Amino acid sequence: MNQAIASKVIRANYISLSTEQQTIGQRVKAVRNQLGLTQGELGEKMGTSRVTINNIERSLQKTPIDFLIKLAALSNRSIDSILSVSPQIAGDQINHLLDDHAFTDNNDQIIAIKSHISMLENQVKERDAEIAQLQQRIADLETKMGKAISLLTKQ
Numbered sequence: 742m743n744q745a746i747a748s749k750v751i752r753a754n755y756i757s758l759s760t761e762q763q764t765i766g767q768r769v770k771a772v773r774n775q776l777g778l779t780q781g782e783l784g785e786k787m788g789t790s791r792v793t794i795n796n797i798e799r800s801l802q803k804t805p806i807d808f809l810i811k812l813a814a815l816s817n818r819s820i821d822s823i824l825s826v827s828p829q830i831a832g833d834q835i836n837h838l839l840d841d842h843a844f845t846d847n848n849d850q851i852i853a854i855k856s857h858i859s860m861l862e863n864q865v866k867e868r869d870a871e872i873a874q875l876q877q878r879i880a881d882l883e884t885k886m887g888k889a890i891s892l893l894t895k896q
Contacts, residue, residue: 766800768823772816773798787811819864 763771773783773794780798781791787808796802806820813820 764800765804765824766798769794769804769812770798772812772818772823776816786815821861821864 773780776783778786779791780794784791784794787794788811789808793802797804797808809820809823812818813823816823
C-alpha cells in the first residue's frame with residue numbers, strides 16, 4: 742500500500758472525538774498558545790484562515806486529519822500527543838472505522854488504514870528505543886559524575 746493512498750484515505754476521514762476532559766479544539770488551542778501564535782498567525786502557517794482556526798478551537802468544525810498532521814509537524818509533536826491519546830487508542834479509533842460499511846467495500850482503503858495502525862505501532866517502538874538510549878546516557882553521565890566527585894573529594 743503506497744503512502745499516497747493511505748494519506749488520501751486518512752484525509753478523507755475526519756477525527757471528531759473528545760479526549761478525556763478536553764475537546765480536540767481545546768487541545769489545538771493549547772498547542773497554538775504554546776507556540777505563542779495568534780489564530781491568524783497559525784492560520785497563515787497552516788494554509789487556512791483565522792476563522793477556520795477559531796471554528797476548530799471552539800469545536801464548531803471537525804478537525805481534518807491533514808490539519809493535525811501539519812500542526813504536529815509545526816509544533817514538533819506527534820498527532821497522538823496533540824490528541825493526548827495513546828497510539829493504541831488512536832489505532833482503536835481507526836479500527837472502529839473498519840466496521841463502517843463505507844470501508845468494507847474497498848480493500849485498498851482497509852489496507853491503508855491498517856498501514857496507518859502499523860505506522861503508529863512502529864512510532865511507539867521507536868520512542869521506546871529512544872527512551873532506553875536516553876536512560877543509558879543518563880546512567881553513563883551519573884557514573885562519570887560520581888567518579889569526578891570521588892576524585893575531587895580525595896584531593
